[in-house]
Amino acid sequence: MKILVCISKTPDTTSKIAFTDGNTKFDENGVQYIVNPYDEWYALVRALEIKESLGTGLVAIITVGGADNEPIIRKALAIGADEAVRVDSSDNDSLFVATQIAAYAKSGNFDAVFCGKETINYNGSAVGGMVAELLDWPYISLASKLTLEGNVAVVEREFPGGEEVVEATAPFVLSAAKGLAEQRIPNMRGIMAARTKPLQVIAPVEANTHTKIKLYTLPPAKGACKFIPADQAGDLIRLLHEEAKVI
Amino acid sequence: MSILVFADHHDGKFPKSSFEAVSYAAGIAKALGTDVVALTTSNLSGDGGLGKAGANKVLVHNTNSTDSQQLTRLVLAAAHAVSADIIIFSHEITGKMVAPRVAAKLDAGYVPGATALPDMSDGFSVNKNVFSGKAIATIEVSSSKKVISVLPNSIGLTQDGSDATVETFAADLGSAGLKVRTVKKEVKDGIPLPEADIVVSAGRGMKGPENWGPVEELAKLLGAATACSRPVADIGWRPHHEHVGQTGVAIRPNLYIAIGISGAIQHLAGVNGSKTIVVINTDQEAPFFKAADYGIVGDAFEVLPKLIEAAKAYNANK
Numbered sequence: 001m002k003i004l005v006c007i008s009k010t011p012d013t014t015s016k017i018a019f020t021d022g023n024t025k026f027d028e029n030g031v032q033y034i035v036n037p038y039d040e041w042y043a044l045v046r047a048l049e050i051k052e053s054l055g056t057g058l059v060a061i062i063t064v065g066g067a068d069n070e071p072i073i074r075k076a077l078a079i080g081a082d083e084a085v086r087v088d089s090s091d092n093d094s095l096f097v098a099t100q101i102a103a104y105a106k107s108g109n110f111d112a113v114f115c116g117k118e119t120i121n122y123n124g125s126a127v128g129g130m131v132a133e134l135l136d137w138p139y140i141s142l143a144s145k146l147t148l149e150g151n152v153a154v155v156e157r158e159f160p161g162g163e164e165v166v167e168a169t170a171p172f173v174l175s176a177a178k179g180l181a182e183q184r185i186p187n188m189r190g191i192m193a194a195r196t197k198p199l200q201v202i203a204p205v206e207a208n209t210h211t212k213i214k215l216y217t218l219p220p221a222k223g224a225c226k227f228i229p230a231d232q233a234g235d236l237i238r239l240l241h242e243e244a245k246v247i
Numbered sequence: 248m249s250i251l252v253f254a255d256h257h258d259g260k261f262p263k264s265s266f267e268a269v270s271y272a273a274g275i276a277k278a279l280g281t282d283v284v285a286l287t288t289s290n291l292s293g294d295g296g297l298g299k300a301g302a303n304k305v306l307v308h309n310t311n312s313t314d315s316q317q318l319t320r321l322v323l324a325a326a327h328a329v330s331a332d333i334i335i336f337s338h339e340i341t342g343k344m345v346a347p348r349v350a351a352k353l354d355a356g357y358v359p360g361a362t363a364l365p366d367m368s369d370g371f372s373v374n375k376n377v378f379s380g381k382a383i384a385t386i387e388v389s390s391s392k393k394v395i396s397v398l399p400n401s402i403g404l405t406q407d408g409s410d411a412t413v414e415t416f417a418a419d420l421g422s423a424g425l426k427v428r429t430v431k432k433e434v435k436d437g438i439p440l441p442e443a444d445i446v447v448s449a450g451r452g453m454k455g456p457e458n459w460g461p462v463e464e465l466a467k468l469l470g471a472a473t474a475c476s477r478p479v480a481d482i483g484w485r486p487h488h489e490h491v492g493q494t495g496v497a498i499r500p501n502l503y504i505a506i507g508i509s510g511a512i513q514h515l516a517g518v519n520g521s522k523t524i525v526v527i528n529t530d531q532e533a534p535f536f537k538a539a540d541y542g543i544v545g546d547a548f549e550v551l552p553k554l555i556e557a558a559k560a561y562n563a564n565k
Binding site: 011013014017019037038041093094095098120121122123124125126127128129130132133134136137138139140141142154156158159160161162163164165166167168172178179208210211212213214215216217218219222223225226227228229230231233234235236237238239240241244246247 | 313314316339344346348350352356358359360377378382383385387428430445493501513522536538541543544545550554
């Protein structure tokens with residue numbers, strides 16, 4: 001099975017979020033980048049587990065972006081992916097990115113495209129569904145469990161109040177949520193091997209960009225916390241009703 | 248040139264997020280001098296309250312399908328039928344699955360998780376949250392067709408519309424790409440976490456799973472769902488679906504009560520959309536107090552009984 005895993009770089013979860021250039025750009029000063037956790041811990045690891053359980057197949061990484069993505073691509077290779085491709089472009093918008101991924105998935109004859117359910121910086125949850133539509137493939141979003149029964153993938157995905165269990169045969173697109181796999185830490189051998197695994201850089205295909213971030217704003221600061229003495233804790237209920245009006 | 252809104256239903260009932268999406272569509276329609284057409288797959292008899300939320304017409308195509316390809320074909324057919332250039336979804340499970348497909352098919356700019364009505368004074372811009380709720384981005388959409396999904400509990404619900412006309416809508420859904428085997432319901436009784444207006448959450452400060460009784464009791468008294476921090480889900484004290492945080496569920500309730508949770512950044516990322524945050528912790532230096540509206544520095548085992556007593560009294564006098 002040939003699985004294409006989509007990864008993107010995101011600021012690590014403890015980064016201070018600030019903006020420059022008149023609040024039009026994210027301030028990268030001092031920011032450490034990581035592989036988007038949903039892409040790495042869930043989509044990539046599950047793809048590797050599938051390859052390991054079948055004893056055959058290929059797991060390839062794709063990212064759309066500039067050369068500053070190289071560290072996160074090497075991390076994904078160190079965790080165990082076989083090869084990587086970077087589409088050399090700024091990552092514009094979701095449809096632009098999805099168009100690149102769909103083109104590569106098609107030309108590479110992939111059986112499945114895995115991505116994380118969303119990135120922790122844009123929170124779009126869009127690329128997976130767009131890739132599926134561009135390829136005219138089924139889409140299993142918010143997948144938390146995947147088992148292979150022969151050539152049928154049995155997938156649990158989020159459903160109002162619980163989970164829906166669906167069956168899919170390749171090819172399909174899947175977006176990965178918590179539970180799909182467990183985070184893997186690359187070992188020394190993996191890190192060494194990653195240095196020489198193939199990382200191809202390709203030009204983007206023609207694609208439209210219909211959305212653009214024109215400004216960032218920080219949310220209004222929270223007012224001061226109102227403390228209630230522990231021995232009068234019950235007073236909270238009254239305040240929540242009369243003052244906050246949330247009960 | 249109607250505004251089309253997909254009103255998702257759960258077991259025949261419209262969640263609040265669907266009414267919010269309809270209100271959002273109505274807000275745009277009012278500004279553009281056009282009308283709102285809502286599309287539903289539920290087997291409606293009346294207009295299900297969609298008219299009050301702002302729909303002028305409801306199109307009913309009764310199907311049990313949860314397949315993204317079939318639902319996409321349905322939305323596209325309806326959009327074509329009413330000449331909709333703007334299509335609205337709610338940004339939850341079904342919307343996240345269908346809206347991007349629709350946007351890709353129509354070559355339309357897509358704003359996922361809008362938190363306010365579009366600003367159409369100079370082009371077309373929509374705000375959404377980014378960096379897991381730590382900032383707001385203003386997204387400019389340049390295509391003539393636009394798809395927007397509305398972030399739940401962010402838009403005020405308007406309920407001043409009148410009954411909508413209801414018609415059945417025929418469309419060829421084509422075949423499903425996925426086969427449904429079964430549906431597992433996790434929350435047998437109680438309120439599903441993503442839909443709860445009030446959430447009572449607890450963490451390591453509770454010291455052990457056997458101590459959760461008062462947490463659950465307070466939740467029940469307040470009509471709340473229960474949630475937890477990541478560490479206690481990871482060690483099996485609480486079920487995984489209760490974990491709220493960066494890599495868990497993101498929730499936006501009106502009230503979030505956090506007991507024995509220190510408030511790491513990753514936890515905050517899952518709850519920073521809450522309107523009111525209450526933090527109960529023995530440690531007055533706990534970072535969570537910086538994000539709280541109300542705080543109690545105290546022992547959960549002493550504070551919870553007092554809250555339970557006060558909640559009972561409040562319920563008795565309601």
